[in-house]
Amino acid sequence: MQNIYDNKKFFEEYKSMREKNVNANNLIENPIFKSLLPNLKDKKVLDLGCGYGNLCKFCEEDGARKIVGIDISKNMIEMAKKTNSSSKIFYFNKPMEKLDEIKEKFDFVLSSLAFHYVENFSKLINNIKNLLSPDGYLIFSQEHPLVTAFTSPAKKNIDCKIDIEGKRYYLLSDYNNIGKRNIHWYINGVIKYHRNFSTIINTLIENGFTIEKIIESYADEDILKIEPKYKYQNDRPYFLFIKAKLK
Amino acid sequence: MQNIYDNKKFFEEYKSMREKNVNANNLIENPIFKSLLPNLKDKKVLDLGCGYGNLCKFCEEDGARKIVGIDISKNMIEMAKKTNSSSKIFYFNKPMEKLDEIKEKFDFVLSSLAFHYVENFSKLINNIKNLLSPDGYLIFSQEHPLVTAFTSPAKKNIDCKIDIEGKRYYLLSDYNNIGKRNIHWYINGVIKYHRNFSTIINTLIENGFTIEKIIESYADEDILKIEPKYKYQNDRPYFLFIKAKLK
Numbered sequence: 001m002q003n004i005y006d007n008k009k010f011f012e013e014y015k016s017m018r019e020k021n022v023n024a025n026n027l028i029e030n031p032i033f034k035s036l037l038p039n040l041k042d043k044k045v046l047d048l049g050c051g052y053g054n055l056c057k058f059c060e061e062d063g064a065r066k067i068v069g070i071d072i073s074k075n076m077i078e079m080a081k082k083t084n085s086s087s088k089i090f091y092f093n094k095p096m097e098k099l100d101e102i103k104e105k106f107d108f109v110l111s112s113l114a115f116h117y118v119e120n121f122s123k124l125i126n127n128i129k130n131l132l133s134p135d136g137y138l139i140f141s142q143e144h145p146l147v148t149a150f151t152s153p154a155k156k157n158i159d160c161k162i163d164i165e166g167k168r169y170y171l172l173s174d175y176n177n178i179g180k181r182n183i184h185w186y187i188n189g190v191i192k193y194h195r196n197f198s199t200i201i202n203t204l205i206e207n208g209f210t211i212e213k214i215i216e217s218y219a220d221e222d223i224l225k226i227e228p229k230y231k232y233q234n235d236r237p238y239f240l241f242i243k244a245k246l247k
Numbered sequence: 248m249q250n251i252y253d254n255k256k257f258f259e260e261y262k263s264m265r266e267k268n269v270n271a272n273n274l275i276e277n278p279i280f281k282s283l284l285p286n287l288k289d290k291k292v293l294d295l296g297c298g299y300g301n302l303c304k305f306c307e308e309d310g311a312r313k314i315v316g317i318d319i320s321k322n323m324i325e326m327a328k329k330t331n332s333s334s335k336i337f338y339f340n341k342p343m344e345k346l347d348e349i350k351e352k353f354d355f356v357l358s359s360l361a362f363h364y365v366e367n368f369s370k371l372i373n374n375i376k377n378l379l380s381p382d383g384y385l386i387f388s389q390e391h392p393l394v395t396a397f398t399s400p401a402k403k404n405i406d407c408k409i410d411i412e413g414k415r416y417y418l419l420s421d422y423n424n425i426g427k428r429n430i431h432w433y434i435n436g437v438i439k440y441h442r443n444f445s446t447i448i449n450t451l452i453e454n455g456f457t458i459e460k461i462i463e464s465y466a467d468e469d470i471l472k473i474e475p476k477y478k479y480q481n482d483r484p485y486f487l488f489i490k491a492k493l494k
Contacts, residue, residue, distance in 0.1 A: 160416070161416045168418070169407070169416035169417055169418050170418075175484055176465045198461040210457055211452065212452060234420065236422060237419075
């Protein structure tokens, strides 16, 4: 997993985006993610790719008794400790590839917009299974397969044609081509991993999870009224949310 | 549900396509569908949209003790009785909207490439649930959401741009726009219903099914060697297969 959030230019751009109250995380991703969360009272929660710790803080406010947040980025963990600290929240600077170092069980494993950075999804899901109590839940969001499918190594989007009305047309021939994508996001060379729907769902099932709910997000008219620039989140489903229970 | 298969021009074109041994059903759809079937020995099977009855016949040869095939089209049921009859197979000219008229239980409900013609998916799945024995399976294929999403009311494909190399680019903004599609397939005005992934999966779950496996098909190199014209099945996943178990 690439530690892009410790790249100076990237992190500054990212920080400035997140510091605006109007951003895709606050407007679109967070409300859907929270709608999938069961009551967390007295539960133990692990947050993978916790970033600033906003979700950890939300879990604490919702009554969780212990929350562990891990992130590959030192920048992120520093920000989390500064802005979302609590005696019930424990932050560790650790990549998702090292989940086997965690030696306790959780009722919920959560992850917001981070799984598309992980190369070995099968190993990740297997590690998560080992960290969950019986009847535990994995609830995660990631970029939708109709976003991760594409490669845009520079600002120029090579998988997309735009017509005179501004409508976007996408090349889908790489949708079933699972693997690494090298894209431009603030900087060139951001590495993500594309998996199609069936790969994501089957990997969860093969590791003992039952799928309980799936959501594919769009930026709706209300969101576009607040921020018209999220029109690109209306061209295609942008985030994918999955709630899965360990059998 | 539209009874397109009893339209004379449509049925003649369809028949002539199916009479070729090399067609997308034989080359791509059937092998994947059969790979999802458990052993059918002594089982009772219901086939929804049975068409020519090929799948019913396959189930009989695989040891099923009773197979019921239904189809909205009289043409299809006539062909099925002519070409795939057996003392264990019972064909009825009946649309999938009238499943509540069937008063027995089955171990397996199967359906090959027919669900995208049904308007009320939730009612369909609920009816199937009522026809299944405990631990029964629903195994079906349909056109992939990245096929049903698009509208092409005439031969001209309005949701697609083709570049000078022949690559196809698709407009995805209607992917989350669930509902009726009016397309051209041999004739104008063929009615299908688009549902995105999450709608399909969530409807199954809400009706008590557990998802066991999903497959998204492509025409691979081996298939293109046999029939290069299936290149359009390589531009995007073309068929979706789901194996679901009643809890």
